Amino acid sequence: MMMVNAKLALLLVSVAAFGYLQTALAYSEGAPLEVCTDLMPQHGAPAQTKESPYTLTLNRKSVKGGESMTLTLASKDFSKFKGFIIQARDSNDKPIGSFTSLPASKNNAEFKGKWKLISCPDGPTNNTATHANAVEKSRVVLTWNAPKNLEGQSLKFKYTVAKNGGEYWVGKESESVSVTKKN
Numbered sequence: 001m002m003m004v005n006a007k008l009a010l011l012l013v014s015v016a017a018f019g020y021l022q023t024a025l026a027y028s029e030g031a032p033l034e035v036c037t038d039l040m041p042q043h044g045a046p047a048q049t050k051e052s053p054y055t056l057t058l059n060r061k062s063v064k065g066g067e068s069m070t071l072t073l074a075s076k077d078f079s080k081f082k083g084f085i086i087q088a089r090d091s092n093d094k095p096i097g098s099f100t101s102l103p104a105s106k107n108n109a110e111f112k113g114k115w116k117l118i119s120c121p122d123g124p125t126n127n128t129a130t131h132a133n134a135v136e137k138s139r140v141v142l143t144w145n146a147p148k149n150l151e152g153q154s155l156k157f158k159y160t161v162a163k164n165g166g167e168y169w170v171g172k173e174s175e176s177v178s179v180t181k182k183n
């Protein structure tokens with residue numbers, strides 16, 4: 001009996017450790033698909049309610065179908081971040097458009113393998129950008145491409161930034177971008 005219990009305990013500990021390892025691993029390599037909708041990291045800590053030190057700056061206020069935009073994720077106070085997830089959302093809050101997979105030049109100093117693309121459900125391929133590793137970053141520059149048949153009045157970007165595993169700002173919204181009709 002004693003023996004069986006000890007084995008069972010060992011098994012449970014291994015399963016738990018493996019699960020923990022898998023989670024930790026998944027996160028250091030970017031957000032998993034479970035966070036696609038609410039953008040909430042599953043780290044167990046509550047989202048921060050104090051003002052976010054991070055901003056997402058857009059290079060334009062309006063966009064037409066097929067056009068691109070540059071997004072810059074950075075901090076206001078030089079605090080770095082380890083993780084992030086960014087998505088464009090249409091007026092129905094569904095992911096739209098896609099990110100460009102690599103900078104024009106792979107030697108681009110802004111890239112250095114900081115991020116990767118994932119395809120969240122209910123949206124096109126590569127509709128979401130997330131961190132590729134847990135190295136501290138101070139700035140991430142991304143190119144987002146509007147779908148050719150862009151519809152609706154406006155869109156916005158929703159994003160989460162994790163300073164570390166226990167401190168993150170969830171589901172923040174960029175300024176709204178108005179959609180201009182193609183002639």
Ligand SMILES: *[C@@H]1O[C@H](CO)[C@@H](O)[C@H](O)[C@H]1NC(C)=O
Nearest residue numbers: 098101102116117118125126
């Ligand atoms: C999606 O991104 C990956 C790299 O992250 C790239 O290899 C692939 O071509 C992209 N797919 C589309 C449809 O853009």
